Amino acid sequence: xxxxxxxxxxxxxxxxxxxxxxxxxxxxxxxxxxxxxxxxxxxxxxxxxxxxxxxxxxxxxxxxxxxxxxxxxxxxxxxxxxxxxxxxxxxxxxxxxxxxxxxxxxxxxxxxxxxxxxxxxxxxxxxxxxxxxxxxxxxxxxxxxxxxxxxxxxxxxxxxxxxxxxxxxxxxxxxxxxxxxxxxxxxxxxxxxxxxxxxxxxxxxxxxxxxxxxxxxxxxxxxxxxxxxxxxxxxxxxxxxxxxxxxxxxxxxxxxxxxxxxxxxxxxxxxxxxxxxxxxxxxxxxxxxxxxxxxxxxxxxxxxxxxxxxxxxxxxxxxxxxxxxxxxxxxxxxxxxxxxxxxxxxxxxxx
Amino acid sequence: xxxxxxxxxxxxxxxxxxxxxxxxxxxxxxxxxxxxxxxxxxxxxxxxxxxxxxxxxxxxxxxxxxxxxxxxxxxxxxxxxxxxxxxxxxxxxxxxxxxxxxxxxxxxxxxxxxxxxxxxxxxxxxxxxxxxxxxxxxxxxxxxxxxxxxxxxxxxxxxxxxxxxxxxxxxxxxxxxxxxxxxxxxxxxxxxxxxxxxxxxxxxxxxxxxxxxxxxxxxxxxxxxxxxxxxxxxxxxxxxxx
Numbered sequence: 130x131x132x133x134x135x136x137x138x139x140x141x142x143x144x145x146x147x148x149x150x151x152x153x154x155x156x157x158x159x160x161x162x163x164x165x166x167x168x169x170x171x172x173x174x175x176x177x178x179x180x181x182x183x184x185x186x187x188x189x190x191x192x193x194x195x196x197x198x199x200x201x202x203x204x205x206x207x208x209x210x211x212x213x214x215x216x217x218x219x220x221x222x223x224x225x226x227x228x229x230x231x232x233x234x235x236x237x238x239x240x241x242x243x244x245x246x247x248x249x250x251x252x253x254x255x256x257x258x259x260x261x262x263x264x265x266x267x268x269x270x271x272x273x274x275x276x277x278x279x280x281x282x283x284x285x286x287x288x289x290x291x292x293x294x295x296x297x298x299x300x301x302x303x304x305x306x307x308x309x310x311x312x313x314x315x316x317x318x319x320x321x322x323x324x325x326x327x328x329x330x331x332x333x334x335x336x337x338x339x340x341x342x343x344x345x346x347x348x349x350x351x352x353x354x355x356x357x358x359x360x361x362x363x364x365x366x367x368x369x370x371x372x373x374x375x376x377x378x379x380x381x382x383x384x385x386x387x388x389x390x391x392x393x394x395x396x397x398x399x400x401x402x403x404x405x406x407x408x409x410x411x412x413x414x415x416x417x418x419x420x421x422x423x424x425x426x427x428x429x430x431x432x433x434x435x436x437x438x439x440x441x442x443x444x445x446x447x448x449x450x451x452x453x454x455x456x457x458x459x460x461x462x463x464x465x466x467x468x469x470x471x472x473x474x475x476x477x478x479x480x
Numbered sequence: 481x482x483x484x485x486x487x488x489x490x491x492x493x494x495x496x497x498x499x500x501x502x503x504x505x506x507x508x509x510x511x512x513x514x515x516x517x518x519x520x521x522x523x524x525x526x527x528x529x530x531x532x533x534x535x536x537x538x539x540x541x542x543x544x545x546x547x548x549x550x551x552x553x554x555x556x557x558x559x560x561x562x563x564x565x566x567x568x569x570x571x572x573x574x575x576x577x578x579x580x581x582x583x584x585x586x587x588x589x590x591x592x593x594x595x596x597x598x599x600x601x602x603x604x605x606x607x608x609x610x611x612x613x614x615x616x617x618x619x620x621x622x623x624x625x626x627x628x629x630x631x632x633x634x635x636x637x638x639x640x641x642x643x644x645x646x647x648x649x650x651x652x653x654x655x656x657x658x659x660x661x662x663x664x665x666x667x668x669x670x671x672x673x674x675x676x677x678x679x680x681x682x683x684x685x686x687x688x689x690x691x692x693x694x695x696x697x698x699x700x701x702x703x704x705x706x707x708x709x710x711x712x713x714x715x716x717x718x719x720x721x722x
Contacts, residue, residue: 152526152537153513154617154681155655155673254675264615264656314486314494359499360530360612360619362535364492384613386530394489422490423540432543441543 143268152192159259163401164205170244173201180248189232205238221290247283289305294439307415315390340382349374366395499533567718580669614674616655635661669703
């Protein structure tokens with residue numbers, strides 16, 4: 130009942146819904162950079178929302194399991210193969226012992242997710258399996274995964290392979306338009322012309338990025354009131370501006386407090402979209418009110434629930450043998466070849 | 481003292497009480513944070529007290545920010561200055577040595593002998609103003625002015641857990657190993673963060689601390705006792721005191 134990592138990409142970690150309610154102890158939330166994408170990967174495998182899955186940036190690697198599982202890959206758009214056969218993202222597939230799952234580098238987007246039926250069962254730390262690399266908590270010894278790691282899998286709920294209803298997926302990284310932000314808490318440290326620059330200028334996504342933060346370049350935001358504040362609380366999405374003037378957007382693994390002024394906070398609904406923008410692309414910001422941000426968040430929750438409610442068994446009524454196999458009535462037999470090419474083309478590559 | 485509200489996105493807000501380091505302000509906001517943590521307002525996700533402000537993360541599906549501000553303000557106005565029994569700790573500290581690598585340089589900079597510097601650092605009483613930055617990392621106020629020292633411009637890459645540091649006018653106890661630009665004058669065998677403990681963090685905002693100088697032999701004994709489970713750090717006063 131385990132997942133073997135034949136080869137691990139450069140940034141492959143165990144994540145779950147994260148450690149909530151511990152920021153006052155200095156414990157970062159961690160969890161996925163793109164929570165909805167991971168939640169959907171889990172749902173496609175019949176897993177609960179808080180089940181642990183793998184997050185990757187760059188190629189995920191190659192995997193095998195010692196029992197038949199269903200898996201789903203979501204998030205950044207990448208090449209997914211069972212042995213040599215390409216399969217589609219955003220739906221679940223069967224993987225049987227002996228078959229090798231290979232997930233290549235993202236063609237668009239940055240952060241991808243691999244969920245497996247039953248979920249990853251590493252030992253929880255402070256109530257969560259999420260890896261926090263900076264403090265070495267969770268996952269496997271608090272580190273990124275390596276070649277040869279074996280991860281225990283949980284009990285499988287034996288649901289069929291699933292896919293979302295047509296056109297129901299939010300098209301994360303492809304969505305055009307500026308990244309919306311809410312000014313504050315320290316926007317008063319910045320002069321009016323600098324605040325105007327925040328929304329008029331184009332920022333460039335730099336290679337200085339990890340699970341903790343991403344640095345934006347090309348535009349400086351000097352603070353008239355100085356770049357040192359009495360340390361206060363931060364959240365994922367806080368846009369800190371250190372003395373260099375280059376804004377730094379905090380992500381899931383951010384520290385809990387900081388001493389740099391925060392000019393604005395990225396709207397919750399747009400933070401995964403920002404984090405999925407590849408290096409070298411440009412970003413623009415637009416200011417909205419807190420109430421607008423909350424409305425967008427609530428609409429996003431409703432849309433996500435609609436996608437979850439619309440998940441349907443694959444091939445039901447179309448390819449009955451596949452359906453029967455996916456129901457696990459005949460365990461251990463390889464699923465018939467699935468028609469993959471059409472799905473990949475339908476999803477499209479924006480490049 | 482009425483807090484102002486600073487927006488922190490669409491799922492968090494900040495109550496700001498003060499821009500300066502003030503023990504009485506900090507005590508009141510830490511007490512208020514405790515009240516909130518006991519469930520005074522349902523649906524709060526995170527309650528993070530810092531020096532002079534309180535960050536609150538909420539779920540807009542339960543409560544919108546505007547409504548939350550009203551409820552927080554009403555609750556704050558009904559909150560008096562409660563007498564909290566603050567915990568008091570004596571933290572063993574091995575001054576100098578490999579971890580306390582800056583002790584001699586710092587003493588020389590300040591025209592103090594090594595023993596004078598130790599006496600100043602161990603003679604002061606510190607207050608835990610906040611836990612942040614890293615798991616269990618305690619920001620301590622109360623460092624004697626002569627020991628205030630700017631941070632290094634280039635941080636060192638690997639400062640061990642338990643390192644006793646000085647950064648500007650603050651003192652600290654390193655809770656996890658990692659890079660730091662602070663100056664380090666000693667080491668404690670106590671582990672201020674251990675996720676395997678029922679209470680993973682030794683210190684809480686509001687605790688009072690003194691450092692007790694120990695020699696290498698005693699530090700080693702304490703470390704051995706801790707790893708064998710024979711020694712459990714306890715406060716001398718307050719909740720959890722022996």
